[in-house]
Structures are given as C-alpha cells and as structure tokens.
Amino acid sequence: MNPSAIHILVVDDEPDIRATVQEILEDENYFVVTAENGETARHALRDRRPDLILLDIWMPDLDGISLLKEWSEDQDGLPCPVIMMSGHGTVETAVEATRLGAYDFLEKPLSMAKLLLTVERALEADRLVKENVGLRRRTPLVHEPVGRSAVIARLREQVKRIALHDTWVLITGEAGSGRETFARFLHAQSPRRDRPFVDLGGAIIARGNAARELFGSEEDAHIHYGSLELAAGGTLLLDEVADMDMEAQTQLLAALDTGSFLRVGGKDPVPIDVRIVAATQRDLKEEVRLGRFREDLFYHLNVVPLHIPPLREHTEDVPDLLNYYVDYFAAHEKLAYRRFSVGAQNYLRNYAWPGNIRELKNLVQRILILGAGDEISQNEVESTLGTISPLPTLSLEGLVSFDQPLRQARELFEKAYLDYQLEKHNGNVSKMAKEAGMERTHLYRKLRSLGIEIKERR
Structure with a gap:
C-alpha cells in the first residue's frame, strides 16, 4: 500500500453500494475498507484508524445514528470526519447527525461527483483543523529552515x-x-x-x-x-x-x-x-x-x-531570521512592523545566542511588543537583552496575598516557583527535578495540574 494513501472506511449493508463506492474511491487512489454492519465497522476501527468514514444510516443490526453517537461520546470524540448516507432520511435525522458531529449528509442514490467533492472537502476541513491546533500549540511554524549561510544551505x-x-x-x-x-x-x-x-x-x-x-x-x-x-x-x-x-x-x-x-x-x-x-x-x-x-x-x-x-556557528543568518520573525509577528499577531538598524543587526551577529533561534524569536517578539518607532536601534536591543538574560530572584513580596485560603496561596506560590525553575534551567526537566528535590514523574504531573507548558521553554 502507498504510505501516503488516505484510508477510508465505507459502512453500508447493501453490497452493490459498498462495491460501487469502493471502486470509485480506489480509482481516485484512496485506500478503502468496507463493512456491512455496525459490528464489522467496530472491528475495522480496531484494525486501523481511518482518515474518513462513509456511514449508512439504516442498517439491520445497529443504525448509523446510534453508531455515530457511540463514537462521538468516546473520550477522544469522533476518530475522523464522518459523512452520513441515507436513501430515506428526514430533516430530523440530518439535524441529529450534524449535532453528533457528522461532517455532511448525502442522499441515495448517490451522485458520485457529489460524493467525491464531499470527501475532498471533509478531508481538507479536517487537515485545516489539525493545522490550526498545531499553530495554537506552537507559534510560529517555520515550514523551511531560514538562512542563506553555507551551513544551512x-x-x-x-x-x-x-x-x-x-x-x-x-x-x-x-x-x-x-x-x-x-x-x-x-x-x-x-x-x-x-x-x-x-x-x-x-x-x-x-x-x-x-x-x-x-x-x-x-x-x-x-x-x-x-x-x-x-x-x-x-x-x-x-x-x-x-x-x-x-x-x-x-x-x-x-x-x-x-x-x-x-x-x-x-x-x-x-x-x-x-x-x-x-x-x-x-x-x-x-x-x-x-x-x-x-x-x-x-x-x-x-x-x-x-x-x-547552534546559531553561534551560522550568525550570518541572523539578519534573515530577524526579518522572518518581524514579518511573522506583524502578520500573525498584528504587532507593529519595525526594522532592525544596521548597528542592531551587527550587534546581534556578534551575540553568543545561548538560547539559539528560540531566543532570537523571543527577542523579536518582546521588542515589537514593548518598543515603538520604525527603527529598532542597537541601544534598544542591548537594553532588551539585558532584561531577558538575568533571572530575577524569586520573592513572595507582591506574589502571594496572605488574605486568601491556604490552598489558593500554595498553588500561586508553586506555579511561580516552577515557572522560575523552568526559566532557570531552559526547560530541562531533569535538572529542574534535581534542584526541586522531586521525582521527575511527580514533577510532570504537578506541571500539568498547574497548566504550565514545558516545551516552549526548551
């Protein structure tokens, strides 16, 4: 099987429809598995997660709406986009299917042109949803490494x-x-x-x-x-x-x-x-x-x-990286566009970049948020780097109010303490666990319970 082939499950109790739909989809280079009833569909999902399901509503053992409801109530929700099919559906049935998360509803006899178009749209919508989730988790996503140095080329x-x-x-x-x-x-x-x-x-x-x-x-x-x-x-x-x-x-x-x-x-x-x-x-x-x-x-x-x-071994790429992140934050976070002066760029080309490209990205973002004016000067860069580099000593003053329940005060302190340790150790949880005197597994559990994201700091 072609590893890039999209996997589609067709669930219908009519053999002719299963065979016809399978043939049409395979002609479009999809990998197709069929199931004649709800139980066979369950087995197919255990065999392999599909990328899309075409699901008939009226089947003898278990109707499609009940099967859709079962999947939608699972902890992870629907495994993939689901397109419902029916020869005698009602408006109420279509509304219920949509409420349970079905992507669309096709009437029989099936129009093969409409079927293929709906399948394409469902897969594209699913891809966009996953991309947007990825963008929310980590910004920005660089689709190609930036830089014209011999090393990066x-x-x-x-x-x-x-x-x-x-x-x-x-x-x-x-x-x-x-x-x-x-x-x-x-x-x-x-x-x-x-x-x-x-x-x-x-x-x-x-x-x-x-x-x-x-x-x-x-x-x-x-x-x-x-x-x-x-x-x-x-x-x-x-x-x-x-x-x-x-x-x-x-x-x-x-x-x-x-x-x-x-x-x-x-x-x-x-x-x-x-x-x-x-x-x-x-x-x-x-x-x-x-x-x-x-x-x-x-x-x-x-x-x-x-x-x-590390970035210190290809600092000639620093100007291109600065321009890339300025453009990115201006376009995606609506920050005011500013340009780095020649002096600022030269200064940054000679900077050691202990945090590498992630440090550069954070520097650009901070300057665009805090600064003003069309040009970013060398003095502004030096000042901003000075505010980034040292880690402040953790203090309770102004951090935790004593006029609140102990549990809330303890959570605020723990969050601040662990945030500080993450910054101090650049996201290295092993070093952080050692200094905090905690087992690593327990530390991960604590970070998760406090909603502290680890990866962005690495």
Missing part, C-alpha cells in the same frame, strides 16, 4: 536527500537550535508529505502513561488511538527522546522489532506504518554509556544522524 540539501529514503533519522542539537523545524522540513520533502506529522514530546511520554500515548488503548467498544496510529502513513517525531524512561524504551523497542504493537487492553496487533524521527539535545551515546538509554534502541533510531548546529 548544506543542511537543507542533506535533508532533501534523506527525505527520499524512508529511513529513520536521529536529529541532535542544542535547545532552540531548530530540531523540530528540520524534522517538519524532512516530512514536507518526503513521499509521506500528505499524511500526518505527529509530534510526541518526551515530556508527555515520561509522565508514566507512555504506553497509552504511544500505542493507544481499548476498553469495550471505546478506542483511544496513540501517536503511532495518529501518524499512520506519515511521520512521528519523538522529541527529547532521551527523556523516555526505561519501561517506555523497552515497549517502543519491542514494537519496532516486531513491526506491530498491541494497544493497552487490546488483543489484536496493529501494524506500524510510520517514519520515526527522534530528536534530542543530549548525547545519546553518553546516555547509553551511563545506562540511561537502551543501546539497542539507540541503534534502531540512529539509522541516519542529522546534527543541527
């Missing part, structure tokens, strides 16, 4: 060559250097470009629920799809892979060895059809030597190594 060409071969890649580099950007660029240049790109951060899989996040789970008729299935046909980025605990490493290795996995609570193996890209800022060979990372998993992931240099 060479890396871009290297990634284009790697992308053509379906090998796994290990991306290394300092925090903020652009590892995720290159992973996304690799996906965009590959034959899998039209399929999902899923980013699973080490912060998520180190919380003690790695199996569920990676492999998903089954309970009765309810299925939670893990990242390996959400990325089916596409690319899975295991970000900060060195943060995975040993149990998660062992489970992942077993899945990679066999080419399949079991969902938590499941009985049937699910095949793996995904390109894995791992990324880390740590030296995995050293982690292996220290016994913190499995040597066999390291060799699985390190088929093709790709090192992203």
Whole structure:
C-alpha cells in the first residue's frame, strides 16, 4: 500500500453500494475498507484508524445514528470526519447527525461527483483543523529552515536527500537550535508529505502513561488511538527522546522489532506504518554509556544522524531570521512592523545566542511588543537583552496575598516557583527535578495540574 494513501472506511449493508463506492474511491487512489454492519465497522476501527468514514444510516443490526453517537461520546470524540448516507432520511435525522458531529449528509442514490467533492472537502476541513491546533500549540511554524549561510544551505540539501529514503533519522542539537523545524522540513520533502506529522514530546511520554500515548488503548467498544496510529502513513517525531524512561524504551523497542504493537487492553496487533524521527539535545551515546538509554534502541533510531548546529556557528543568518520573525509577528499577531538598524543587526551577529533561534524569536517578539518607532536601534536591543538574560530572584513580596485560603496561596506560590525553575534551567526537566528535590514523574504531573507548558521553554 502507498504510505501516503488516505484510508477510508465505507459502512453500508447493501453490497452493490459498498462495491460501487469502493471502486470509485480506489480509482481516485484512496485506500478503502468496507463493512456491512455496525459490528464489522467496530472491528475495522480496531484494525486501523481511518482518515474518513462513509456511514449508512439504516442498517439491520445497529443504525448509523446510534453508531455515530457511540463514537462521538468516546473520550477522544469522533476518530475522523464522518459523512452520513441515507436513501430515506428526514430533516430530523440530518439535524441529529450534524449535532453528533457528522461532517455532511448525502442522499441515495448517490451522485458520485457529489460524493467525491464531499470527501475532498471533509478531508481538507479536517487537515485545516489539525493545522490550526498545531499553530495554537506552537507559534510560529517555520515550514523551511531560514538562512542563506553555507551551513544551512548544506543542511537543507542533506535533508532533501534523506527525505527520499524512508529511513529513520536521529536529529541532535542544542535547545532552540531548530530540531523540530528540520524534522517538519524532512516530512514536507518526503513521499509521506500528505499524511500526518505527529509530534510526541518526551515530556508527555515520561509522565508514566507512555504506553497509552504511544500505542493507544481499548476498553469495550471505546478506542483511544496513540501517536503511532495518529501518524499512520506519515511521520512521528519523538522529541527529547532521551527523556523516555526505561519501561517506555523497552515497549517502543519491542514494537519496532516486531513491526506491530498491541494497544493497552487490546488483543489484536496493529501494524506500524510510520517514519520515526527522534530528536534530542543530549548525547545519546553518553546516555547509553551511563545506562540511561537502551543501546539497542539507540541503534534502531540512529539509522541516519542529522546534527543541527547552534546559531553561534551560522550568525550570518541572523539578519534573515530577524526579518522572518518581524514579518511573522506583524502578520500573525498584528504587532507593529519595525526594522532592525544596521548597528542592531551587527550587534546581534556578534551575540553568543545561548538560547539559539528560540531566543532570537523571543527577542523579536518582546521588542515589537514593548518598543515603538520604525527603527529598532542597537541601544534598544542591548537594553532588551539585558532584561531577558538575568533571572530575577524569586520573592513572595507582591506574589502571594496572605488574605486568601491556604490552598489558593500554595498553588500561586508553586506555579511561580516552577515557572522560575523552568526559566532557570531552559526547560530541562531533569535538572529542574534535581534542584526541586522531586521525582521527575511527580514533577510532570504537578506541571500539568498547574497548566504550565514545558516545551516552549526548551
């Protein structure tokens, strides 16, 4: 099967309709699976998560509306866009289907032209929703690494060559250097470009629920799809892979060895059809030597190594990066457009950039928010860098009011304390846990309960 083929499930009790719809869709290069009733449809969802479902309303064992309701009430909601089909539907039925989350409602006899158009629109709408979620989680998304230096030009060409071969890649580099950007660029240049790109951060899989996040789970008729299935046909980025605990490493290795996995609570193996890209800022060979990372998993992931240099090694790209982020924040966050003076650009080209490209992005954003005037001077840049670099000493003064319940005061203090530690350690949770005197798993749980985002600080 073509890894970029879109997977569609057709559920209808009439054999002629199933066969006709399957033939039409396969002529358009979709991968199609059919089911003749509700129970078979449930089994199909256990076999593999589809990208779209065409669902008949009137079926003998379980009607389509009941099946749609069952899926919509699941913890994760509908697994994908659902298009309802019916030969004698009513307005009330169509309204109910829409309320339960169906994308559209097609009347039988089916117009094949309308069917194909509706399928295309449903898939496009779903893609846009996922893109918007991604943009809300991390701004901005750079679709191609910015810069004209020989270093970045060479890396871009290297990634284009790697992308053509379906090998796994290990991306290394300092925090903020652009590892995720290159992973996304690799996906965009590959034959899998039209399929999902899923980013699973080490912060998520180190919380003690790695199996569920990676492999998903089954309970009765309810299925939670893990990242390996959400990325089916596409690319899975295991970000900060060195943060995975040993149990998660062992489970992942077993899945990679066999080419399949079991969902938590499941009985049937699910095949793996995904390109894995791992990324880390740590030296995995050293982690292996220290016994913190499995040597066999390291060799699985390190088929093709790709090192992203720190910004201080290609500072000639600083002007292009400054312009890119000014344009981005002006367009997407409606901040006033300003330009960096030649003196400011030269100063920043000679700056050490300990936080790499992420530090540069944050600098541009802060200057555009706080500053005024058409031109950004060197003095303004030096002043802003001076306010960014030092970390303030944590103080209770003005932070926590004593005229409130103890529980609320404690939560405010904990949030401020953990925010401070994240800034101090540049998002390195291992170092933060050591200083805070907490187990890493407990620390992840605490950060999550307080609504503190980890990844943006790395």
